[in-house]
Amino acid sequence: MSYRGLLAALGALVTLLFAASLLVGPAALGFTESVVALLTGRGEAVVLVMREIRLPRALLGLMVGAVLGLSGAAMQGFLRNPLAEPGLIGVSSSAALGAVIALQTGIAAAFTLALPLAALAGAALSVLLILGLAGPRGGALALILAGIAISALAGAGVALVLNLSPNPFAAMEIVFWMMGSLADRSMVHVALAAPFMLLGTLMLLTLGRGLDALTLGEDAAEAMGVRLGRLRLVLIFGTALSVGAAVAVAGTVGFVGLVVPHVLRPLVGARPSRLLPAAALGGAAMLLAADIAVRVIAPDRDLKLGVLTALVGSPFFLHLIWRMRRLEA
Amino acid sequence: MANPGGRFLRGCVRGSDPLGAGLRTVALCASVAGSALLPARAQADAPARVVSINLCTDQLAMMLAAPGQLVSVSALAVEPQSSSMVEEARGIPQNYGQAEQVFLLRPDLVLAGAFTARATVDLLRRLGVTVVELPPADSLDDVAAHLRLVGAAMGREAEAERLVARYEADLARLRVSAEPAPAAMYYPNGYTTGAGTLADEILRHTGFSNVAVAAGLAGGGILPLERLVMAEPEMVVTSLPYPGASRSEEILVHPALQAVRERAGSAEVTDADWICGTPHVLRAVAGMGEARRGLDAMQLSQAAP
Numbered sequence: 001m002s003y004r005g006l007l008a009a010l011g012a013l014v015t016l017l018f019a020a021s022l023l024v025g026p027a028a029l030g031f032t033e034s035v036v037a038l039l040t041g042r043g044e045a046v047v048l049v050m051r052e053i054r055l056p057r058a059l060l061g062l063m064v065g066a067v068l069g070l071s072g073a074a075m076q077g078f079l080r081n082p083l084a085e086p087g088l089i090g091v092s093s094s095a096a097l098g099a100v101i102a103l104q105t106g107i108a109a110a111f112t113l114a115l116p117l118a119a120l121a122g123a124a125l126s127v128l129l130i131l132g133l134a135g136p137r138g139g140a141l142a143l144i145l146a147g148i149a150i151s152a153l154a155g156a157g158v159a160l161v162l163n164l165s166p167n168p169f170a171a172m173e174i175v176f177w178m179m180g181s182l183a184d185r186s187m188v189h190v191a192l193a194a195p196f197m198l199l200g201t202l203m204l205l206t207l208g209r210g211l212d213a214l215t216l217g218e219d220a221a222e223a224m225g226v227r228l229g230r231l232r233l234v235l236i237f238g239t240a241l242s243v244g245a246a247v248a249v250a251g252t253v254g255f256v257g258l259v260v261p262h263v264l265r266p267l268v269g270a271r272p273s274r275l276l277p278a279a280a281l282g283g284a285a286m287l288l289a290a291d292i293a294v295r296v297i298a299p300d301r302d303l304k305l306g307v308l309t310a311l312v313g314s315p316f317f318l319h320l321i322w323r324m325r326r327l328e329a
Numbered sequence: 330m331a332n333p334g335g336r337f338l339r340g341c342v343r344g345s346d347p348l349g350a351g352l353r354t355v356a357l358c359a360s361v362a363g364s365a366l367l368p369a370r371a372q373a374d375a376p377a378r379v380v381s382i383n384l385c386t387d388q389l390a391m392m393l394a395a396p397g398q399l400v401s402v403s404a405l406a407v408e409p410q411s412s413s414m415v416e417e418a419r420g421i422p423q424n425y426g427q428a429e430q431v432f433l434l435r436p437d438l439v440l441a442g443a444f445t446a447r448a449t450v451d452l453l454r455r456l457g458v459t460v461v462e463l464p465p466a467d468s469l470d471d472v473a474a475h476l477r478l479v480g481a482a483m484g485r486e487a488e489a490e491r492l493v494a495r496y497e498a499d500l501a502r503l504r505v506s507a508e509p510a511p512a513a514m515y516y517p518n519g520y521t522t523g524a525g526t527l528a529d530e531i532l533r534h535t536g537f538s539n540v541a542v543a544a545g546l547a548g549g550g551i552l553p554l555e556r557l558v559m560a561e562p563e564m565v566v567t568s569l570p571y572p573g574a575s576r577s578e579e580i581l582v583h584p585a586l587q588a589v590r591e592r593a594g595s596a597e598v599t600d601a602d603w604i605c606g607t608p609h610v611l612r613a614v615a616g617m618g619e620a621r622r623g624l625d626a627m628q629l630s631q632a633a634p
Contacts, residue, residue: 045561048558048585048588048589053555108574109574165573165575166571167572167574170575184519186585301551302551
């Protein structure tokens, strides 16, 4: 399949899943009724359901999935390591820690942008730490060990903050921050996260050429005029912006950034510049599909998204480790 | 109360057992208590030191006790978000419901909730302490039954009868007979209360029908926001937020829910008066009756021009 063909196919898949996401829900609405309500605003309660409940959920599924796939592909390109993934190496959980601190200290209530900004700060800090500890030339082992340490620390921080909260519900939400969910999100959340995600996405998409050059090695890349310092900075802030905002509204959804680039890489001829847009579309498709699945499997239970992505993602992860062991042996 | 958080914090909860079970437990408790404390028993035999370890028995005991008879209530009794009798409770030492602390108070009678602190109750009984357990109130009639039950256990039958008579008279006076308007109870995480709950009876007593019952819910359960919106309730009753932040409570300020509430033109909140089956539910009943009449007035004024 040609590259254009692949993007068109992924685009069609995302469109289809987006439409399906709008049409699936606990209130059994007719097809025509829902579409008419969504587009024309006729039928009071149905309009509310379509525009205020299902549309924000579908939009967030699209956006969160896209940034997770994209940032996974970008980090893997930069570190030249297929295990780099925001969820796995602690970027998402650090963002969650930032978000939880903003919420529980009351800063988020006092100043609207505090929530995404705090999550962004958490994410940026962890990306800096990871790059510092594992380095651009760091092997898989250093990357994963640093990631485990940061994940564990941030996860413990989230649990601690929520357990100390005076709110009796907060402690029960540890699982939301660890597994992620799009249930009962609103347009307020879309508006809050979208600008950050958009900016982050645009930044990450500019990295294509630099990452292509980097596949030839750092010296070759520098010889080709790629400024590695700048590339690194754009990667850090692009990832922090997009993943931070995604986690602030949807919690930590793991494995999307791992599975999607892995599946698509052979289809784009292993070129990072081509993988980036494809991974964004693929991530959106995966998250929309997962969010439809949680609603179909357990409509009244708010099954977490991370449960499904981990069920699909963990075998991939094990397979990757297995292959790396064989390569190293 | 009607949400998982409340279950931890508040002493008096209702399980999701079918309607009959709760009433059976009342009957059982009543017969146990009755056999120990025969009606003819002299006032002098009444337990001199009563300790309550449950929010709801706290309040019933405070209403019924002779001066000095109630030596301790649970710590929740002084929490304004849970207790209707904070002022009265301030003068009484509080306990945290652990067996050790309760036993050292040398009680003649311990009042506990049927679904709380099982291990504590078992331990106290092994230590020879008389424990009377009170199931959660599932109906407005349970309030009278619970007053009588606790009154009998405390040797305060006359006081109980006096309170029951006043409660029943007030309850009858507060009934609203009107075409039932659809209403919904909505709590954090989309939790709601359906058939066979005290909250449902309060709605029905004040001229409302419960959309959760129409959706087929018995006891407590989750009603997805979409289905709540589609039910088009004319009244949405929500809970007050706890301090601190939680994602669970965000659903109560969701734009879709706010649109429903604006359309309804009226919004009520549940508070401590809704939690326990005590005569304080009358304040909740009165508030809802007021809201029901307000709904009629609003529709009249909308129809007029």
